[in-house]
Amino acid sequence: MKVRDFLRRDLTSVDRDTPLGQVIRLLEQSGHASLPVVDEEGRVIGVVSERDIIRALLPGYMDLLRSASFLPSLNQMAKKLREIAHLPVERFMTREVVACKPEDTDLHVADLMLRKGLKQIPVVDAAGRLVGVVRRIDLLSHL
Amino acid sequence: MILTVTPNPALDKFYWLATLPETLAPTEEGILIRAEKSLTSAGGKGINVSVFLAAHGVETVAMGFLAGHSGQIILRDLLARGVSANFVWIEGENRTNVALIVRGREYHPIHITEEGPWVTPEAVEIFLRKYERMLRRASFVVLAGHLAPGLGPDFYGELARRARAQGVKVVVHTGGEALLRTFPERPFLVKPDVREALRLGVLPVRTKEEILVAGKRAIQEGVELCLISHHLTGDVLISADGVWEFEARVPLSTFRNFVGADDALVGGILVGLAQGKDLLESVRYGMAAAVASAEVEEKFCLDKDRILAEMERVEVRRGGP
Numbered sequence: 001m002k003v004r005d006f007l008r009r010d011l012t013s014v015d016r017d018t019p020l021g022q023v024i025r026l027l028e029q030s031g032h033a034s035l036p037v038v039d040e041e042g043r044v045i046g047v048v049s050e051r052d053i054i055r056a057l058l059p060g061y062m063d064l065l066r067s068a069s070f071l072p073s074l075n076q077m078a079k080k081l082r083e084i085a086h087l088p089v090e091r092f093m094t095r096e097v098v099a100c101k102p103e104d105t106d107l108h109v110a111d112l113m114l115r116k117g118l119k120q121i122p123v124v125d126a127a128g129r130l131v132g133v134v135r136r137i138d139l140l141s142h143l
Numbered sequence: 144m145i146l147t148v149t150p151n152p153a154l155d156k157f158y159w160l161a162t163l164p165e166t167l168a169p170t171e172e173g174i175l176i177r178a179e180k181s182l183t184s185a186g187g188k189g190i191n192v193s194v195f196l197a198a199h200g201v202e203t204v205a206m207g208f209l210a211g212h213s214g215q216i217i218l219r220d221l222l223a224r225g226v227s228a229n230f231v232w233i234e235g236e237n238r239t240n241v242a243l244i245v246r247g248r249e250y251h252p253i254h255i256t257e258e259g260p261w262v263t264p265e266a267v268e269i270f271l272r273k274y275e276r277m278l279r280r281a282s283f284v285v286l287a288g289h290l291a292p293g294l295g296p297d298f299y300g301e302l303a304r305r306a307r308a309q310g311v312k313v314v315v316h317t318g319g320e321a322l323l324r325t326f327p328e329r330p331f332l333v334k335p336d337v338r339e340a341l342r343l344g345v346l347p348v349r350t351k352e353e354i355l356v357a358g359k360r361a362i363q364e365g366v367e368l369c370l371i372s373h374h375l376t377g378d379v380l381i382s383a384d385g386v387w388e389f390e391a392r393v394p395l396s397t398f399r400n401f402v403g404a405d406d407a408l409v410g411g412i413l414v415g416l417a418q419g420k421d422l423l424e425s426v427r428y429g430m431a432a433a434v435a436s437a438e439v440e441e442k443f444c445l446d447k448d449r450i451l452a453e454m455e456r457v458e459v460r461r462g463g464p
Contacts, residue, residue, distance in 0.1 A: 008222055011204065011229035015272060029232035031215060042276045129280075132227070 003109055004102035006142040007123045007132040013038045014089055016045060020056075021085030023048055036122045036130050037093045043128040046093035056092045057081055099124045102131060106142065109134055145196055145413055146281040146311075147189035148274070148302060149207035151259040151291035152217050152230075153238040155186030155402065155442065160245045179246075184442055185220035186240060188287035188316050188336075191403050191442065195410030195432070197225040198445040201417045204229055204277055208270070208291055210260040211236035229277060231270045235260030242402050249399050250375065262293035274302065278309045283413060286325065287316040287406070288336075300324035316409050326364040333361060334370045334409055343371070351462075354379050355386060370412075370426065372405065376434065379462065380426055388462035389426060391434045391453070403442035408433040411450070423459055430457045 013036040014023055027035065027050060034049035057077040084092075099122045100109050112121060113136060123132040158178040167174060185194070193205040204227040209218060214230075214237045221228050238257035245253075278284065284306045286299045296319075303313045303325040315325045318336035323344050325333070335343050342348060346357035351373050358369040358381030369381045375398075376391040411432030415425025431453035435444035444450060 009225070009227035010218070010222060011227055012232070026232055029210070029214075029234070038276075040276070041279070 001106045001142060002102065003100055003104045003106070003123055003134060006106070006138050007102065007134050008138055009132045011130055011132070013042075013044075013130055014048065015039075016090040016093075017088045019086050020053065020089055020092060021081075023089050024053060024081075024085075032120075034120055036097075036133070037089055038130055041127070042130055044097050044099055044122050044124055044130050046090065046095050047097060047122065048089050048093040052092050052094055056084065097122065099128075100134065101125070106139060110139055113139070144202045144204060144280050145193075145283045145285065145417070146277050147193045147196075147203060147205050147285040147287060149187035149189030149205065149288050150262070150294055150298065151238065151289050152185065152187040152190055152207050152209060152214070153240040153256075153259070154213040154216055155184050156239060156241045157182045157400065157402065157440075157442075158241065158243050159440070160243060163243075163245050176243075180440070182441065183216070185217040185224075186403070186442070188406050188409075189285055190217070190221065190226075191406035192285050192287060192316070192410045192413070193221070193226045194224050195407055195443055195445070196413060196417075198443070199410075199414045199447065201414055203227065204280075206230060206270070206274060206277065208233050208260070208262050208266060209237060210234060213237040213239055229273055231266050231273065233260055233262060233266045242400075244400060250395055250401060252401065259289075259291045262291045264293075267294070267298075271301075271305075275305060275309075278306055278311050281306075281311050283312045283314060283331070283416075285314045285316060285409065285413070287314075287409070289317065290321050296320040297324050300328065303328035303330055314409065314413070316406070326361060326366055329365040329367065332368040332370065332412070333366050334405065336405070337372070348373075351379065351388075355381065358386075368422075370408075375401075375437075378408070378426070378430060380423075386462045387423060387426075388460055389430050390458050390460075391430055392456045392458065393434050393438075393453075398437045399440045400442065401437050404433040404437040407436040407443050427454055427457045427459055 012030055034047055036044045037046035039045050057080045098116050120133050120135045125131050159180040190205050193203045196203040206229050209230040210233045238259045241255040243253040286302055290298055299321045306313045307328045312331040314332045315330050316334045343357040348354045348357050354371045354373050361369040362383055372378050376393055378389045380387045408429040411429030412425045415428040431450045435450045435453045
């Protein structure tokens with residue numbers, strides 16, 4: 001089966017200069033766990049996920065500790081969020097975009113998701129413009 | 144691609160009732176009305192046009208403002224119907240519009256409509272950036288339905304202005320001041336919504352003669368084509384080249400649900416044009432789609448064979464002075 005047969009034609013996205021606070025609000029309102037970031041032509045230039053934002057709020061050494069149990073509270077994260085909420089999302093997004101095309105096969109997308117550990121992949125046209133997304137559940141529900 | 148804009152989307156709920164209570168006077172127990180059947184679907188004029196287009200295999204993107212739980216249901220329904228969705232999410236809750244349809248008097252439904260969530264200037268700014276971007280992919284843009292609270296009367300005028308600047312043809316399907324403000328931008332087609340007030344601007348459109356006067360005024364003010372309904376099964380198309388009257392020879396007793404029929408009309412015209420039909424044949428297809436939709440309980444008839452069969456009953460003749 002081709003991606004075009006089961007993609008989710010949801011073009012919800014953010015611009016590169018969208019403030020991080022607005023991105024968090026949009027994630028909450030729309031129910032998405034990640035969003036494509038697009039340029040002026042609608043081409044996908046990045047992806048911002050809840051994980052990217054949480055990583056931006058945690059101290060740098062957390063990656064080494066691999067646990068949040070050393071944090072006394074979330075107050076530091078809240079303070080950090082207030083400091084960076086106005087900054088553009090392009091500073092926090094993942095720039096290495098893993099995307100697929102409408103004519104790709106379901107097997108190709110499943111392989112990408114497994115290898116890269118992704119829950120959602122943007123679907124782009126020949127010009128790199130966003131035409132939808134594929135979530136893991138979209139694949140599962142079409143098996 | 145055909146872009147549609149629905150500033151105030153709705154969750155449409157239809158209830159079919161065997162009968163209405165004889166009186167709505169207060170009683171001790173309150174009033175209980177049991178529905179025989181109900182249907183829920185994404186609604187709002189532009190959204191309806193997109194649903195119709197997608198069912199005909201015409202690429203379409205729906206835009207507007209979504210909010211809350213009902214916004215999630217609207218989005219889910221649109222995606223399931225093959226419509227691409229590019230909405231701005233805002234605070235609040237999208238409207239739920241209720242239609243009560245009583246058996247035997249389907250042509251007089253009872254409507255309960257909500258106002259819709261407030262659209263902030265910040266949300267408008269985000270919308271306009273998305274809109275400009277989507278216009279680059281569009282051949283037509285359909286501006287349809289009531290404006291949401293917070294949007295000024297020039298909202299559609301501004302959208303029409305931007306579309307015209309990018310060479311995108313504009314179809315306007317709304318009423319009141321919001322419609323009139325698009326006229327200077329020379330829209331391709333206007334389908335005035337006269338459900339609440341039988342007038343176009345200051346001019347009444349109750350009779351065919353009044354429709355001709357109002358339609359010709361719209362043409363003088365910049366509109367290319369003006370399509371006005373003069374009763375349930377008749378429409379008048381007015382252009383600088385002349386007037387055409389369309390009539391569907393259908394008994395009213397066959398109608399089951401009118402909601403969305405005029406959106407099927409607009410959708411049908413656009414399907415016809417997208418398929419390379421000439422203008423008059425496209426309008427005939429639109430009228431056939433509207434009639435076929437009114438004859439089914441669902442909001443739309445999406446059965447192309449049935450619509451084509453209805454075309455046989457739609458007559459067109461040169462009309463007016």
